[in-house]
Amino acid sequence: MSDGAYTVQTVSTAELPPAERAGFWSAHVSGSHCRLDCRFPRGGDxxxxxxRQRGGPYQLIDFWSERVGYSRTAGQARQEPDEDxxxxxxxxxGLTLRxxxxxxRLTSGTGGxxxxxxxxxxxxxxxxxxLVLTIxxxxxxxxLGRRTPLSARFDMTTGLARVVDGMIRSAYEERDRLSxxxxxVVCDRVAELMCMVVDADDRPGAPGHLAEVEAMVRRFVRANAADPDLTGATVAHRLGWSLRQVQLALQHAGTTPRELIREERLRLVRDRLRSPRHRHRxxxxLAHASGFSSAxxxxxxxxxxxxxxxRELRAAAFGEPSGRPRPGRA
Structure with missing residues (x-):
């Protein structure tokens, strides 16, 4: 256990002249984390x-900002190593981590x-x-006896990961009352529990893990069903898992990536056929707009x-004779 000092420090660019804000933020982020580059959408405003909370080997930072991009190059990682x-x-x-x-894609309720x-x-x-915790x-x-996979993504709304999420948020909320x-001690426990989450997440056959993966895959496929290039491999890549993990999770639910994508595309077409908004398309x-190669x-x-x-489903939905096509309809 470290005997080092515990500090809490708050900074804001709002206190600076607009022309100095981008430069200050770049220096602050590199100084708080590691050397990296910042990309701002407009000028210096x-x-x-x-x-920033610091104590022993840990630091917890709560940050907020407008649009910005961060990147760390291979040269920066080599010249100024940071293994933490x-x-x-x-x-x-939300933030996208590559x-x-x-x-x-990380949003509220997930962690990376x-x-x-x-x-x-x-x-x-x-x-x-x-919130970002340095471990x-x-x-x-x-x-874990090894390095964890890079860019691992976790559902922080259930199970042990939810406990970890609550501890991190509480550590920040109580920042002025902690020694x-x-x-x-809190950060030690968070690190220990997070390793348990990683270890469980790496066991593809664990029922809890499979259910979480399945739920996220289903949500992603439903939101992107119209993409003609959507495949099991692209789903896995976008969500940060291996194709094997996605396949196992869906197999456990009695389906496959291909079947799930087809099912969601058919559901999308069915809903559009019943919608007055798409009645004359x-x-x-509709086939091409829903990810199908042809009618x-x-x-x-x-x-x-x-x-x-x-055609028959649409006719039934609007009380039309199914054998009399509407002008302009394929």
Whole structure:
């Protein structure tokens, strides 16, 4: 246990002249974390703020800002090594984390674990607020006996991860009432529990893990069903998991990535066929707009799933004769 001092410091660019804000924020972020580059959407008039807690080997930062992008290059990682992990927990808004060929979208209710020992990008495309906890590398690697996968993403709304989320938020909320020893003890427990979350998440056969992956995959596929390039591999890449993890989770639920994508596309077409807003759109146009390669491919899959053709379902929905096509309809 460290006997080092415990400090709480708050900064804000609002207190500076507009022309100095971007430069100040760049220096502040590099000084608080590691050397990296910042990309700002407009000039130097940038609004952002942060509260930094430090005690022993840990630091917890609550930050908020307007749009901004961060990147750490291979040269920066090589010249100024930093092996410690960062646990990023969004509070409001969202951030996109890219590292080691993977991309994960982090929003409230999720968390991301990564290390600046490797190049990364962190993109905030709208105003956002998040908590980021620095965890010493030995606290992670020692407990797991290896390095954890980069850019790991976790559901922080259930199970042990929810406990971790609550502890991090409480440590920030009680920042002015904690001693150095208390802060370090809390962070030690968070590191220990987070390793348990990582270890459980790495066991693809764990029922709890499979259910969480399945739920997230289903939400993602439903939101992106119209994308004609959507596949199991792209779903896995966008969510930050391996294709095998996605396949196992859906297999446990009795389906496959391909079947799930087809099912969500058919549901999308069915809903549009019943909607007055899409009543006059040709079936061919609906097929392409819903991710199908052609109207015939849609018709075959639709009849197999619902027992009627797209045209017949639309006619029934609006009380029209199914054999009399509306002018302009494919």
């Amino acid at each position: 940038f609004l952002g703020g942060a509260t 992990y960062r646990l990023l927990v969004p509070v409001d808004g 590292q080691d060929g993977a991309e994960v 674990l990564f290390t600046p020992a490797e190049p990364f990008e962190l993109v905030q495309d709208a105003p956002a607020r998040a 010493p590398a030995q606290e992670v690697n020692g407990r 150095a020893r208390q802060f370090e 040709p079936i061919t146009e 015939s491919a849609l018709s075959t899959a639709f009849r197999h799933r619902y027992g009627v053709s797209p």
